[in-house]
Amino acid sequence: MSAPGSQEFGVRPSLGLSRLLSWFASQNVLLVVGAVIFLTIVALALLAPLIAPYDPNTIDFSQKLRAPGLEHLLGTDELGRDIFSRIVYGARTSLLIGVTVLAFSMALGVPIGLVAGYFGGRVDTVLMRVSDVFLAFPPLLLPIAITAMLGAGLFNAMMALAISWFPWYARIIRGSVMGVREELYIAAAKTMGVSAPRIMLRHALPNSWTPTIVQASMDFGYAILAAASLSFIGIGARPPTIEWGLMVAQSRTKFLDFWWTAACPGLAIFLTVLAVNLVGDGIRDLLDPKSRAR
Amino acid sequence: MSALLQVRDLRKSYATRHGPVRAVDGISFDVEAGRTVALVGESGCGKSTIALTLVRLLEADGGEVRFEDIRLGQLSRRDDIEVRRKFGIVFQNPYSSLDPKMRVLEIVGEPLRTVLGMRGRALRERVIMHLEQVGLGPEHVDRYPHEFSGGQRQRIAIARAVALEPRLLILDEPTAALDVSIQAQVLNLLIELQRTLNLAYLFISHNLATVEYVADEVMVMYLGRIVEAGPVEAVFAAPRHPYTRALIDSIPLLDPSRRGTLQPLGGDVPSPLDVPEGCAFAPRCRYRSERCTRAAPALEETVLEETGERRRIACFHPLDGPIDGGVA
Amino acid sequence: MSAEPILAIGDLAVEFPLLSGTVEAVRGCSLSIGKGEVMALVGESGCGKSMLALACLGLVPKPGIVRGSVKVAGREVVGRTDRELADLRGGRAAMIFQNPASALNPFFTVGAQLQEVVARHRGLSRAAARQAVIAAFEDVRLPDPKIALGKYPHQMSGGQLQRVMIAMAVACRPVLLIADEPTTALDVTIQAQIIVLLRDLVERTDLSVLFITHDLGVVAEFCDRVAVMYAGAIVERGPVADFLEEPLHPYARMLLAAVPRLGAGRARLEAISGQVPNLAHLPRGCPFHPRCAKTSDVCRRDDPVMRRAARGRHVACHHALGAIDGGVTGSSEDAA
Numbered sequence: 034m035s036a037p038g039s040q041e042f043g044v045r046p047s048l049g050l051s052r053l054l055s056w057f058a059s060q061n062v063l064l065v066v067g068a069v070i071f072l073t074i075v076a077l078a079l080l081a082p083l084i085a086p087y088d089p090n091t092i093d094f095s096q097k098l099r100a101p102g103l104e105h106l107l108g109t110d111e112l113g114r115d116i117f118s119r120i121v122y123g124a125r126t127s128l129l130i131g132v133t134v135l136a137f138s139m140a141l142g143v144p145i146g147l148v149a150g151y152f153g154g155r156v157d158t159v160l161m162r163v164s165d166v167f168l169a170f171p172p173l174l175l176p177i178a179i180t181a182m183l184g185a186g187l188f189n190a191m192m193a194l195a196i197s198w199f200p201w202y203a204r205i206i207r208g209s210v211m212g213v214r215e216e217l218y219i220a221a222a223k224t225m226g227v228s229a230p231r232i233m234l235r236h237a238l239p240n241s242w243t244p245t246i247v248q249a250s251m252d253f254g255y256a257i258l259a260a261a262s263l264s265f266i267g268i269g270a271r272p273p274t275i276e277w278g279l280m281v282a283q284s285r286t287k288f289l290d291f292w293w294t295a296a297c298p299g300l301a302i303f304l305t306v307l308a309v310n311l312v313g314d315g316i317r318d319l320l321d322p323k324s325r326a327r
Numbered sequence: 328m329s330a331l332l333q334v335r336d337l338r339k340s341y342a343t344r345h346g347p348v349r350a351v352d353g354i355s356f357d358v359e360a361g362r363t364v365a366l367v368g369e370s371g372c373g374k375s376t377i378a379l380t381l382v383r384l385l386e387a388d389g390g391e392v393r394f395e396d397i398r399l400g401q402l403s404r405r406d407d408i409e410v411r412r413k414f415g416i417v418f419q420n421p422y423s424s425l426d427p428k429m430r431v432l433e434i435v436g437e438p439l440r441t442v443l444g445m446r447g448r449a450l451r452e453r454v455i456m457h458l459e460q461v462g463l464g465p466e467h468v469d470r471y472p473h474e475f476s477g478g479q480r481q482r483i484a485i486a487r488a489v490a491l492e493p494r495l496l497i498l499d500e501p502t503a504a505l506d507v508s509i510q511a512q513v514l515n516l517l518i519e520l521q522r523t524l525n526l527a528y529l530f531i532s533h534n535l536a537t538v539e540y541v542a543d544e545v546m547v548m549y550l551g552r553i554v555e556a557g558p559v560e561a562v563f564a565a566p567r568h569p570y571t572r573a574l575i576d577s578i579p580l581l582d583p584s585r586r587g588t589l590q591p592l593g594g595d596v597p598s599p600l601d602v603p604e605g606c607a608f609a610p611r612c613r614y615r616s617e618r619c620t621r622a623a624p625a626l627e628e629t630v631l632e633e634t635g636e637r638r639r640i641a642c643f644h645p646l647d648g649p650i651d652g653g654v655a
Numbered sequence: 656m657s658a659e660p661i662l663a664i665g666d667l668a669v670e671f672p673l674l675s676g677t678v679e680a681v682r683g684c685s686l687s688i689g690k691g692e693v694m695a696l697v698g699e700s701g702c703g704k705s706m707l708a709l710a711c712l713g714l715v716p717k718p719g720i721v722r723g724s725v726k727v728a729g730r731e732v733v734g735r736t737d738r739e740l741a742d743l744r745g746g747r748a749a750m751i752f753q754n755p756a757s758a759l760n761p762f763f764t765v766g767a768q769l770q771e772v773v774a775r776h777r778g779l780s781r782a783a784a785r786q787a788v789i790a791a792f793e794d795v796r797l798p799d800p801k802i803a804l805g806k807y808p809h810q811m812s813g814g815q816l817q818r819v820m821i822a823m824a825v826a827c828r829p830v831l832l833i834a835d836e837p838t839t840a841l842d843v844t845i846q847a848q849i850i851v852l853l854r855d856l857v858e859r860t861d862l863s864v865l866f867i868t869h870d871l872g873v874v875a876e877f878c879d880r881v882a883v884m885y886a887g888a889i890v891e892r893g894p895v896a897d898f899l900e901e902p903l904h905p906y907a908r909m910l911l912a913a914v915p916r917l918g919a920g921r922a923r924l925e926a927i928s929g930q931v932p933n934l935a936h937l938p939r940g941c942p943f944h945p946r947c948a949k950t951s952d953v954c955r956r957d958d959p960v961m962r963r964a965a966r967g968r969h970v971a972c973h974h975a976l977g978a979i980d981g982g983v984t985g986s987s988e989d990a991a
């Protein structure tokens with residue numbers, strides 16, 4: 034028996050968008066920086082054909098290993114390809130990786146966590162033990178093993194990452210659902226004879242996916258980094274795919290004398306992951322202010 | 328003509344680490360069509376468990392429930408749902424009984440959609456009709472729960488409960504979480520709805536004054552059992568069971584000339600884990616005797632000579648006569 | 656009031672500048688409580704009573720801004736830092752809340768928690784503090800005080816925990832107790848026990864109490880004077896007996912008519928239509944006017960000021976002063 038209306042404080046009008054944005058910007062300079070960088074990268078990816086000065090695949094030995102300059106903004110690699118253009122096209126790949134890995138991870142993890150959290154008991158135990166098996170592997174070992182089985186290539190690498198990551202999402206949503214299932218609106222739905230799948234999809238899921246979204250926004254950057262790492266060791270993207278990690282790998286033998294061949298793609302990876310993490314922090318602060326780090 | 332809802336010897340226990348807890352221990356009562364029966368008691372008495380058992384959110388361990396003379400629990404799942412839609416439930420907490428991510432249209436429409444398969448315009452019109460019955464309007468249909476106050480949310484919950492046109496509503500402390508001035512609004516609405524929709528109510532509450540306002544009959548519960556039952560005004564004016572008397576004596580009156588007449592009952596509300604031998608109330612009872620600790624008194628119906636009313640009492644030493652000076 | 660009031664609130668205001676607008680939780684409230692007096696602060700949710708209580712101990716959370724004056728036993732509280740207030744809190748003034756379980760740390764025994772408070776404020780040694788705690792438990796009639804020392808909060812019932820919280824509050828002999836709905840979450844029979852206990856404490860130690868509640872029955876039983884709040888302001892103030900016999904403010908009158916009373920049978924309750932206003936968007940004029948039966952033009956235009964209506968009674972309403980005492984207008988606020 035709580036005090037009547039104790040949750041109300043009388044402040045309920047909806048917020049205007051511009052006011053929200055300006056308040057948001059004032060809270061967090063880093064967030065704004067991150068958002069700007071991220072949006073730039075998205076723009077590069079979307080407008081690649083318009084922005085890239087050269088065709089990224091054109092080989093021209095006469096231009097090989099040129100230092101950054103007016104003709105080639107970030108120089109050329111050992112096959113004479115313009116690095117700036119390759120980075121711009123590489124942005125497409127990286128964003129695609131982030132989205133694909135997360136989509137498959139969540140597609141696998143969310144249903145498992147939802148069912149486990151909602152039903153509890155034996156169903157929960159079985160599902161969680163199965164996904165725990167995948168959790169037990171060190172982060173990159175499982176993807177390496179899977180791509181070794183399936184063969185190298187960007188697509189297989191992304192699937193491998195999704196398979197090794199889904200248990201996190203399963204756990205997160207399971208935790209939220211276990212909290213939500215005690216709410217009275219779930220009980221009310223049961224009394225009306227609403228079926229369990231419908232309760233899970235219509236009631237439990239919308240009320241428990243916030244922590245999952247927060248996690249996903251932070252994982253976006255990790256996905257890109259992980260894929261780049263896999264490409265670097267040769268089991269991720271392969272030529273002629275343009276991927277930043279692959280570019281770093283390809284410059285392995287040359288970069289000591291020709292620093293830009295490694296530094297530029299490396300910097301691109303760094304800035305993208307940084308930007309995505311800053312934006313992810315901001316999303317987390319917006320959706321779940323209680324977890325703000327001090 | 329038999330009563331709308333007939334409950335006989337309902338039992339429900341929970342298994343806990345410390346042993347079994349008998350939350351509901353042999354409850355029997357009837358609810359007639361169009362009448363209001365109230366269940367009162369303090370925490371741990373089992374009144375909410377009864378509500379949850381009736382709507383099958385919990386499964387009873389024993390006893391029989393008949394609705395419109397059809398025995399529940401014996402039917403196929405489909406028929407069971409058919410019958411169960413004839414009674415609705417309104418929960419105590421209007422802040423958590425409505426899905427915050429759904430609009431009012433979807434919330435009130437859910438039973439119509441699930442059980443009657445209604446969709447689209449027909450659904451919308453029917454939802455508006457029920458919203459108007461509870462004093463809301465078509466402009467509220469596309470809003471979210473957080474845009475409403477506690478009282479309005481409870482109205483939405485009531486609209487949802489009457490959407491399938493049930494004959495009985497179970498109301499589990501429907502006004503406990505609301506402000507005083509809003510409680511009166513909702514109580515008056517419930518009384519009005521009872522009249523216009525010919526509803527029977529099973530009204531669960533810990534607030535005796537509220538119960539007196541809405542109910543026809545009352546059952547007082549203590550540790551899973553009914554200790555006294557009868558017409559509400561008579562029971563409160565002239566209680567026979569010492570616990571009922573103690574409950575009434577514990578309520579502070581709005582009359583400053585009666586200041587200092589509060590007589591608190593000693594001891595704590597007992598834990599259902601630790602039910603004493605014999606009469607469960609004996610340890611706190613002023614009138615107890617040897618007999619009370621040896622055996623638990625059965626709930627027996629008697630006819631009171633003075634008034635001719637039927638009263639059920641579970642006590643070896645029932646009180647007689649009204650409280651001194653009556654309750655004012 | 657001959658002696659100095661234990662609690663003197665003068666024109667207190669608390670506001671919260673939020674994203675969606677400024678919320679005025681408390682607007683220009685004044686009241687005073689004398690020694691051994693129990694004052695009820697009555698209102699519904701969102702009226703600001705809890706915020707007013709917090710302001711008395713300087714506990715208003717950020718980003719709240721507090722203006723005005725609150726004097727506890729003569730010392731000003733508004734504008735003081737936490738360090739300056741450390742002596743006051745738990746020492747001269749104490750507060751108890753609605754949910755005792757959330758005020759106690761689940762990881763420590765209740766004995767240990769009380770010992771800490773007592774030792775800090777009364778500068779006692781461990782052994783002496785332990786004795787003081789047992790004495791405090793006896794004061795609040797907690798069964799088996801020595802055994803209770805070693806119990807954890809989850810091992811005790813709601814009523815027992817509330818007694819522990821009261822013990823914690825009075826162990827350091829405060830002069831002022833602020834009680835924020837301490838019995839709302841308790842069962843009826845336990846509530847009666849706690850009220851009798853509190854009254855006993857007041858009579859024995861001359862304790863002053865600011866008792867926040869929405870339950871008018873408890874007000875009648877336990878309190879000497881009452882202040883009714885609506886939308887952040889006090890709308891009526893006076894002795895309980897007079898108030899219950901004839902409330903002056905329309906809101907107070909409607910509130911009393913909306914409460915079901917035992918023994919009144921089916922006499923119809925008059926519900927108040929509408930709901931409490933949004934504190935960030937108060938209507939112009941009197942905040943109650945949209946729901947009031949007696950609204951007139953002046954009500955829509957001017958927010959009424961608290962004025963003396965009779966001996967010891969004050970009300971903030973354009974219409975309430977007509978019949979009482981010939982309507983003593985023009986005399987400004989005297990906090991009595």
